Amino acid sequence: MQMTGAQIVIECLKEQGVDTVFGYPGGTILNIYDELYKHQGEIHHVLTSHEQGAVHAADGYARSTGKVGVCLATSGPGATNLVTGIATAQMDSIPVVAITCNVGLPLLGKDSFQEVDIAGVVMPITKHSFIVKDVAKLAKTIRRAFVIAKSGRPGPVLVDIPKDITAAVTEFKPYVPSPVKPYTAEIRQEDIDCAAEMIKESKRPFLFVGGGAVASGAWEEVRKLSHNLQIPVTDSLMGKGVFSGEDPYYTGMLGMHGTKASNLGVTKCDLLIAVGARFSDRVIGNPRNFARNAKVIHIDVDAAEINKNILVDCSIVGDAKEILKQLNEKLSPCQREEWLEYIEQLKAKYPLKYRQEGLTGPAIIEELYRQTKGNAIIVTEVGQHQMWAAQYYKYNMPRTFLSSGGLGTMGYGLGAAIGAKMGNPDKIVINVAGDGCFRMNMNEIATATRNNMPLIQVVVNNQVLGMVRQWQTLFYEGRYSNTVLQDKVDFVKLAEAMGAVGIRVTTKEELPKAIAKAIELNTTVVLDCIIDSDDKVFPMVPAGANIEDAFDEDDLT
Structure with a gap:
């Protein structure tokens, strides 16, 4: 049957069992978005607040479900806004297919409006990147992208499609993809x-x-x-x-x-x-x-x-x-x-231990564990809160802890939590962030509320860039160069302005009730938890030291 390139993209996604995509439209990708409109009963599109949120959401969807995550973006800045999320997926071996659209073939290479060689840009941070210049090769390329993304060591693949290719017409033959088998060829x-x-x-x-x-x-x-x-x-x-x-x-x-x-x-x-x-x-x-x-x-x-x-x-x-x-x-x-x-x-x-008086990061994580009984999906940003979440929450099953490990991407967690929730609607999904990380992509709270998404955002708020400041305390004689935030952002008001519920927690005694309420409300909730700026993650091994040289607070006294 004869189909346009845009129709082929949608049909290929349906072939692969894709039911959810994350993205942000723009001029060059309009043909694909027009087809999405016609197939909204089959493929649910989540409009994020920023393209970076879309690729992190595709990543979180993939990590939590084991399926391939899919995101869409337009040319130029839309495509380049995916780069950090693609690199995040590459470092952690996460199967993501990013589909971008570029300017038309006659405009390529001419510094046209919103033109960028995104396939070239992401070549070092993908398993493979394609630019499709012949509509007859489009279906084969998309199918190959999914196989590459999930075979062997998984990873991200980008497919860039010039706008005129999405409008061009060619013969399309339906295809039933074969399951990707585990890689066993080199097992001796x-x-x-x-x-x-x-x-x-x-x-x-x-x-x-x-x-x-x-x-x-x-x-x-x-x-x-x-x-x-x-x-x-x-x-x-x-x-x-x-x-x-x-x-x-x-x-x-x-x-x-x-x-x-x-x-x-x-x-x-x-x-x-x-x-x-x-x-x-x-x-x-x-x-x-x-x-x-x-x-x-x-x-x-x-x-x-x-x-x-x-x-x-x-x-x-x-x-x-x-x-x-x-x-x-x-x-x-x-x-x-x-x-x-x-x-x-x-x-x-040598048990893990922390200061018991007052509200602390570990106390927050332990209370989350107690109230969710270890059955939640915990997503994190990057920093002290990330380490506390890794140390003090007991994970009983894989795909329940989602975090940027290799690239260490601040701003990863909220988008990833949205993706995880879309892939696991019956699970409690909690994103744990520091205030520094949360500020990077907190606009995605609007995405969660727009989609009526039950999601808990915990802000471990110490008014500093905690992990960097910890290094400055221990190794830079307390010279806090640009790590003290102490700004005037009110995260509770911000949550309310975006349509979420905001709850501030200032004491350890308030914490259980606040978490219980956040779970019970079954909506988007931001918990602004105020902790001390000097709380640190222990144990710690100095960079490049032997791992047995780990020290904690007792060793410093």
């Missing part, structure tokens, strides 16, 4: 055997899970491996929820703001099994001394990650879920009571 039996022997011989193994374990859906296999072989488990920021935070074998996060139990345990282990983790600098600290007493097994779908940051003794390349299935079949249950007892002693000696 000798690597499986090598890893199994190393695990059998180990007396002090430690399991370290990252975002790849979430992407592959390997949580059941990870838990089976740990429980059957009595292996303690730590995680990265991206690996939250793969292993339950309530499990007795769980030791807390690893790295710069990880627990002392995890950092010391990994330092003492004789075998580290890393599953879908890229050994970020924020995790390993000084690479020369990281897990220096251990042999390392690295399981990852991306061969480029092997030996990139840490030299390993055994590697298995492929889908983590399939690899762990095969490993579990080869390994019989065993006892490691002495090792587990040592880990329990570390956990007892």
Whole structure:
């Protein structure tokens, strides 16, 4: 059948099972938006307040559902406003397809109004970027974009379409996409055997899970491996929820703001099994001394990650879920009571702790956990509040903690929370932000209220750029250069002005009632929680130091 390029875009989205897209219209993408208007019963479009909010929403939708997130933007500044969100998705391996439209073919390369080579701009921060100059190739390109986004190591793909291509007509043939199968081509039996022997011989193994374990859906296999072989488990920021935070074998996060139990345990282990983790600098600290007493097994779908940051003794390349299935079949249950007892002693000696008097970031997170019973989707911005949310909320399932790990994008959370809520309408979704982060994209509160969205926005308000100020306190002799905000923005009034409910919390005693009300109201609520400017995230490892050198407030006195 004959179709325009714009019609083909919509039909291809429907083929891929896309029911929700996020975006902001403009001149060059009007043909696609006109088709969206005709298909609003099949594809729901969420109009965000800014294109950056749209790409973060697509990212949050993808992280929380496991599906591909889709966003739309017009040419020029519309397209370039997606760049930070695309880079965020690339760093954390999130499947997003961004569809932009450009000026017509005769205007390309002539510095036309709102023209930019967006495919070239995003080339270093996508798995692939396309510009479609022939309408006959449009359907094939969009279909390929979805396969690329979700196959192997997931990631973002951009498809740029000149406006005249969206109006051009060509023959379109419907297509039923085949499921993308887990990547197993490079899984070698000798690597499986090598890893199994190393695990059998180990007396002090430690399991370290990252975002790849979430992407592959390997949580059941990870838990089976740990429980059957009595292996303690730590995680990265991206690996939250793969292993339950309530499990007795769980030791807390690893790295710069990880627990002392995890950092010391990994330092003492004789075998580290890393599953879908890229050994970020924020995790390993000084690479020369990281897990220096251990042999390392690295399981990852991306061969480029092997030996990139840490030299390993055994590697298995492929889908983590399939690899762990095969490993579990080869390994019989065993006892490691002495090792587990040592880990329990570390956990007892070095628990996470914080100041109990007054309202604090950790107190806010613990109360959120208590009232949601660990069943909410927690989204964060980046900074102190992000670390508190990682430390003090116990994540029982994957895809319930959404945060910008690799790029560290301030302003990520609110858009991502909107995406998560659209993908999980029956879940409580809470975005935890610092006041500095919230100010960056707080305009998306208007998006939430426009869509009558039950969403809780917690502002951990300390009137400073908390994490940067913490570094200035500890390493820059208290020279607070441009980190003290103390502005006159009233977040409660701002929430009300955008159609949300605003609640201010100034004491620890007010907190339970305020959170309960926010949940009960079932609407968009902003909780403005005032905490002390000097509250800090502990433990902490100085940048580049050994992870066992983690210190807390007691060590500073």
